[in-house]
Amino acid sequence: MMNKLIFGRYIPGDSVVHHMDPRAKLLLSFCFIGIIFIANNWATYALLFAFTLAAIYLSGVKWSFFINGVKPLIWLILFTVILQVLFSASGGHVYFQWGIITISQLGLINGVYIFCRFVLIIFMSTLLTLTTPPLELSDAIEYILMPLRAVRFPVYEVALMLSIALRFVPTLMDETEKIMNAQRARGVDFGEGNIFQQMRAVVPLLIPLFVSSFNRAEDLATAMEARGYQGGEGRSKYRILKWHQRDTWATGCFAILTVALIFLRA
């Protein structure tokens, strides 16, 4: 069930993209989502696609992963695109009109643009998660949030919660699967019957999951205290993030891309 979800998984590899600093990757991915909105004609979208495909090529991850990443969202994308095509203001040549529904040249072009935007964003974020281990990502987030300490934002605590949460996602998934199997063996049908029956079937799964999470939290807290954890302040770090030359290069490429987009913009 959950196994089909490619989005958010890490695939170990040995490429330039894998070895990049997670801070650089995270920030550049955010910037990428921002600069997508600069694009507004074919040339700019072509440039963005070329850039994305080059990044994917450099990562050495199989194309099929990215296609699979788009698949679960395809209906959402098509839905948005169709709304855009049918209801956008008329402009250019009008092919079809019926009531408020208008299919115009401008509408069609806008639809294609939106489709491109979705695909680009999904490709880039999939590339980020496929090439960055979750723990590195949480380190990067901790680093990026650091300035917020000035306004008394609990950065260490948030970062700790984030890395613990990330660490326990697979454990909880396994646990869910295990309890589901145990309850199925006791005659529970998951995902069958009407909505009320289905909701009731979830109770024997949810309660044990919550209970085991409470127990796990208590054990973990005890184990952390026993090992001398007293809060984030004043701790040294085991995993130290290093900014390499390749990160500077990547940022440079990004800057050039942004400038090029602004020039090519109609």
Added chain:
Amino acid sequence: MAITFKQVDFTYQPGTPFETKALTDINVTIPTGSYTALIGHTGSGKSTLLQHLNALLKPTSGTVTIGEWVITPTTSNKDLKRLRQHVGIVFQFPESQLFEETVAKDIAFGPQNFGASEADALKTAAEMLALVGLDESLLTRSPFDLSGGQMRRVAIAGVLAMQPQVLVLDEPTAGLDPQGRLDMMEMFARLRHERDLTVVLVTHQMDDVANYADNIIVMDRGQIVKTGTPREIFKDPAWLTAHQLGLPKTTAFAHTLQKQGWQFDEWPLTEDELAAAIVQQLPPNAMGEVAAHDE
């Protein structure tokens, strides 16, 4: 109910980049009324095989026959619910499956899912609690107030309450103290005779295997590498070591004695057998000495 595997293969997440083959060409029969031990190194596919025993997993190819049910890769889930009543599985650390407000309701949950009325199910619950050796006063308690060992007994009672004909146990004594472990294993042996159960036990405890099982299936890397009686399996220590398995303590001791010149016609499995074999080989006057020493 006999369970037969015919050329069963199983692959996790087939068709994805995370595809892993867990079972390869499994051909085996678990006879009715047997006490079968499934042993093997961690990751050898025991738990995957176990989930085929009541069709929680369906083979990627091949067929599994359980009583009158024939499970092929295309079998629909709809027909399988009845089957689950006949094959009760006690998963590892079964205490994590408890969820109801009271012990009685939790034990009654299984039977009710299979159509028993609430009154009947609660009556069964009381019987089952006695069967697993807990006091009736616990019936109205919350399962989360109980000790770890008691919770496990309640969970096992919940599986037994469905009146299964086949009882599958996945490391039922993991994490229990020695007395609890012994009590539990004795309980399963007793239940087997009282209710004519077929028992399948997955374990790493070779002593339990030697003491209770009459049939052994050895797995390695998703394949069945050997089947036979405990005596057949435990006669070759080198082969067991090669498959990262051990000997029961008694048999290991007999092997050590043999190196010192003792003779064993067949390898002793239980302590009683070992003692008998040793006594036989003692010179008559030595027996007298031991007896005198005891006094």
